[in-house]
Amino acid sequence: VNNIQLSKMNSSSVQKQLKAAGIDTNSKKYKAALSEMMKNGNGAMFTNVQAIKNLMSQYDKNGDWIDPNTGLTGLAVTDENRNSYKHIISIPESSREEMFELAKKEFLNENGTLNGDTTKRESVYNNLYRKMDKDDRLSAGWTMEQYEHQYRQAFAEAAKAADPTWKAGKSIPAGALDGITRESVESGKKSVDIKI
Numbered sequence: 001v002n003n004i005q006l007s008k009m010n011s012s013s014v015q016k017q018l019k020a021a022g023i024d025t026n027s028k029k030y031k032a033a034l035s036e037m038m039k040n041g042n043g044a045m046f047t048n049v050q051a052i053k054n055l056m057s058q059y060d061k062n063g064d065w066i067d068p069n070t071g072l073t074g075l076a077v078t079d080e081n082r083n084s085y086k087h088i089i090s091i092p093e094s095s096r097e098e099m100f101e102l103a104k105k106e107f108l109n110e111n112g113t114l115n116g117d118t119t120k121r122e123s124v125y126n127n128l129y130r131k132m133d134k135d136d137r138l139s140a141g142w143t144m145e146q147y148e149h150q151y152r153q154a155f156a157e158a159a160k161a162a163d164p165t166w167k168a169g170k171s172i173p174a175g176a177l178d179g180i181t182r183e184s185v186e187s188g189k190k191s192v193d194i195k196i
């Protein structure tokens with residue numbers, strides 16, 4: 001294994017070695033991997049061809065990071081998007097319905113508590129991400145969080161209305177959530193403001 005010093009990545013001898021190994025040093029994949037290596041290290045650190053190939057496999061042809069759990073791009077929070085993705089966008093009604101039904105089921109099953117060990121929330125978010133364009137995925141996830149919070153708040157208010165002494169962890173009175181629909185929550189005064 002030939003170790004390559006990061007500070008010498010652009011030297012002609014290293015470039016020849018990389019090209020001989022089948023690495024396109026002009027590709028966006030390579031540039032994204034190199035940027036990641038430089039960000040995490042310094043010029044005195046070393047790498048090798050296989051490490052570069054392994055890191056490049058985490059990016060698509062456009063240089064976008066591929067989420068290993070979903071296989072999707074557009075899910076990385078970066079310095080460039082950190083302050084811009086937290087805004088409400090239009091997301092599919094089917095995704096909101098899926099989240100509403102899951103949130104209601106889990107609220108009832110867990111007596112109003114959030115259980116990170118049993119929740120199926122991740123699958124709802126992943127289904128949403130697959131429906132969205134790459135550039136909208138982070139904002140879609142943030143928007144879904146706002147809806148989810150709104151649904152859970154409505155369930156808690158309904159449980160308290162049925163039993164003023166109710167608190168999270170205590171059994172929810174039978175039928176307390178029966179009259180709550182996604183549409184009724186979303187049309188309420190506290191509904192998520194959609195600005196498109």
